[in-house]
Amino acid sequence: MANPNIPAKRSAIHRLFTLLFGDWLSILLTVLSLGIVIGLVPAFNWAVLDAHWTVASPAECRAGGACWAFISAKLNFILFGLYPPEEQWRAIIVVIVIVMLVLATLSPKMWGGRLLVLWAAGIAVMLVLMNGGILGLAYVPTSKWGGLPVTLLLAVLSLGLAFPFAIVLALGRRGSLPVMRNVSIFIIEIVRGLPLVGLLFVAAILLPLFLPPDWTIDKLGRTLAALTVFAAAYLAEVIRGGLQGLPSGQIEASQALGIPYWRMVWHIVLPQAIQKVIPPLTNTAIVMVKNTALVLIVGVFDMLSAARSAATDPAWPGPSTEAYLFVAGIYFVICYGIAAYSRHLEAGINSRNHS
Amino acid sequence: MTYAIDVQGLNKYYGAFHALRDVDFCVSERERVVICGPSGSGKSTLIRCLNKLESHDSGHVVIRGIELGDNLRDLDEIRREAGMVFQHFNLFPHLTVLENCALPQILSRKTSRKEAEERARDYLDRVQILGQAAKFPGQLSGGQQQRAAIARALCMKPKIMLFDEPTSALDPEMIGEVLDTMVALAEGGMTMVVVTHEMGFARRVADRVVYMEAGEIVETATPDAFFDNPQDERSQRFLSRLVKA
Numbered sequence: 001m002a003n004p005n006i007p008a009k010r011s012a013i014h015r016l017f018t019l020l021f022g023d024w025l026s027i028l029l030t031v032l033s034l035g036i037v038i039g040l041v042p043a044f045n046w047a048v049l050d051a052h053w054t055v056a057s058p059a060e061c062r063a064g065g066a067c068w069a070f071i072s073a074k075l076n077f078i079l080f081g082l083y084p085p086e087e088q089w090r091a092i093i094v095v096i097v098i099v100m101l102v103l104a105t106l107s108p109k110m111w112g113g114r115l116l117v118l119w120a121a122g123i124a125v126m127l128v129l130m131n132g133g134i135l136g137l138a139y140v141p142t143s144k145w146g147g148l149p150v151t152l153l154l155a156v157l158s159l160g161l162a163f164p165f166a167i168v169l170a171l172g173r174r175g176s177l178p179v180m181r182n183v184s185i186f187i188i189e190i191v192r193g194l195p196l197v198g199l200l201f202v203a204a205i206l207l208p209l210f211l212p213p214d215w216t217i218d219k220l221g222r223t224l225a226a227l228t229v230f231a232a233a234y235l236a237e238v239i240r241g242g243l244q245g246l247p248s249g250q251i252e253a254s255q256a257l258g259i260p261y262w263r264m265v266w267h268i269v270l271p272q273a274i275q276k277v278i279p280p281l282t283n284t285a286i287v288m289v290k291n292t293a294l295v296l297i298v299g300v301f302d303m304l305s306a307a308r309s310a311a312t313d314p315a316w317p318g319p320s321t322e323a324y325l326f327v328a329g330i331y332f333v334i335c336y337g338i339a340a341y342s343r344h345l346e347a348g349i350n351s352r353n354h355s
Numbered sequence: 356m357t358y359a360i361d362v363q364g365l366n367k368y369y370g371a372f373h374a375l376r377d378v379d380f381c382v383s384e385r386e387r388v389v390i391c392g393p394s395g396s397g398k399s400t401l402i403r404c405l406n407k408l409e410s411h412d413s414g415h416v417v418i419r420g421i422e423l424g425d426n427l428r429d430l431d432e433i434r435r436e437a438g439m440v441f442q443h444f445n446l447f448p449h450l451t452v453l454e455n456c457a458l459p460q461i462l463s464r465k466t467s468r469k470e471a472e473e474r475a476r477d478y479l480d481r482v483q484i485l486g487q488a489a490k491f492p493g494q495l496s497g498g499q500q501q502r503a504a505i506a507r508a509l510c511m512k513p514k515i516m517l518f519d520e521p522t523s524a525l526d527p528e529m530i531g532e533v534l535d536t537m538v539a540l541a542e543g544g545m546t547m548v549v550v551t552h553e554m555g556f557a558r559r560v561a562d563r564v565v566y567m568e569a570g571e572i573v574e575t576a577t578p579d580a581f582f583d584n585p586q587d588e589r590s591q592r593f594l595s596r597l598v599k600a
Contacts, residue, residue, distance in 0.1 A: 252408050253445035257511060258434035258463040267462060271449050352448070352491040 074310040081146015146301035158227035166235035191233035204298035242273030282342035365414035389557040392567035438508030442520040446492035453488040478506040498529030518549040
């Protein structure tokens with residue numbers, strides 16, 4: 001029990017007062033926080049109290065306040081773009097397949113040859129589903145693909161395809177062959193020195209001019225190639241960091257056991273190197289997810305483009321703020337998910353090093 | 356007769372530093388040789404030249420009739436014949452103890468997984484850490500890790516075992532368990548080359564003691580002759596320092 005002479009209630013108020021106004025720093029922080037809260041009141045009113053959650057006609061939204069009804073009305077368009085509505089179940093399955101593949105990939109227990117097979121199968125399934133044209137599925141050209149599946153496909157495929165290139169570049173840069181080393185450094189530095197927007201323009205607009213006219217590589221494919229090259233350069237530097245942190249004793253032990261070079265790289269070197277660089281890998285993955293939004297510049301219809309074009313519907317009173325906030329929310333969920341999973345992985349790895 | 360290890364006129368430079376000077380060094384099958392000497396004397400370099408973790412600059416290294424040259428296939432063969440145990444264990448931290456012993460067999464001997472795990476369990480049992488098989492190396496004590504490393508090397512069925520200061524990184528109370536494992540191995544008839552400062556182990560197990568200093572073999576003798584009656588003035592000085600310490 002505390003001092004019985006002072007009633008408990010008074011002491012609670014007293015403690016609260018001390019906490020908020022006990023010294024100059026507390027007073028300053030209290031006043032600042034109050035200011036921020038008061039400043040946010042209009043935003044809160046707009047987003048919650050004055051908001052229109054359901055409307056009979058778009059005109060009701062003109063009264064002010066957030067028009068969330070617009071999001072539910074346009075949800076299909078924002079998530080799937082111009083993809084034919086009656087075929088959208090295919091796009092939903094693709095999103096689910098991507099999420100499953102990513103979850104499987106992030107678990108170190110799955111790393112190995114089986115995972116590559118799983119990925120090849122997954123990508124084939126996704127392409128068949130999105131594209132159609134066989135197995136009785138209606139054909140949907142890539143110009144009709146859009147929204148969340150495009151964002152996720154670009155992010156996951158560019159990272160996934162970049163990974164093997166990144167490993168070769170990182171090993172090449174660390175290797176003893178001068179030709180390999182210089183070629184690797186050259187590629188990495190050139191790509192890192194270019195802005196992604198520039199690479200996207202080169203891939204989407206310039207590349208077709210240089211290719212023979214009968215070579216028609218799909219624009220989505222060219223965009224994916226640009227993102228892959230970009231991701232490979234950054235991933236290579238991250239992986240190189242992991243390789244540098246690997247004690248030389250690990251390689252000596254593998255050599256002394258007579259393990260052939262590439263098997264050593266695959267089973268001993270890379271698993272350890274990659275586990276060491278999970279935080280910067282997470283960082284690169286998150287950056288690449290958000291980088292896919294830049295493809296709208298070359299006219300690929302990702303989720304951000306879809307939201308932007310949904311907001312231009314003249315029937316609605318220009319609800320672009322709501323559209324952007326909604327898309328931002330989806331990006332946040334994806335990126336936070338990546339971050340949360342990487343924390344989980346690190347915790348698992350740390351637990352191995354302590355009994 | 357052919358030696359298990361036959362080294363002739365070995366020279367090794369690190370830049371301008373002459374690490375090994377015309378070393379001649381032979382080990383017969385089933386022989387146990389202890390190499391000792393002050394630090395920097397080239398004893399670790401010598402043992403690391405025997406499976407080409409270091410490449411030599413001149414001279415010949417012949418292991419069980421195969422010359423160590425530039426032929427990589429021969430090299431992998433020699434490395435499977437000669438198991439190595441390191442000062443810092445060098446277990447693979449991302450694999451369990453069982454996987455540490457099983458995976459190298461699968462990768463370099465193409466053993467089936469079932470057979471590899473069986474053999475791994477067998478050797479982990481012999482070094483008395485089968486109970487730790489499912490743990491990761493970071494969860495074991497130093498002595499347990501070194502015994503796991505010995506088991507890992509033995510799983511490759513080597514004809515020769517090379518030990519590079521196997522107890523130098525261990526806490527004193529753990530040295531005994533590792534030395535016991537090595538004594539058991541010696542009694543089983545393994546050809547062994549051991550770089551160590553454990554003179555008790557040398558006296559108990561070694562057929563020969565090789566004393567190195569400044570990249571040269573100064574003296575080779577039986578343990579009793581070396582410890583009780585060293586011939587060279589340099590080995591006398593080394594031993595007197597050991598006794599004082």
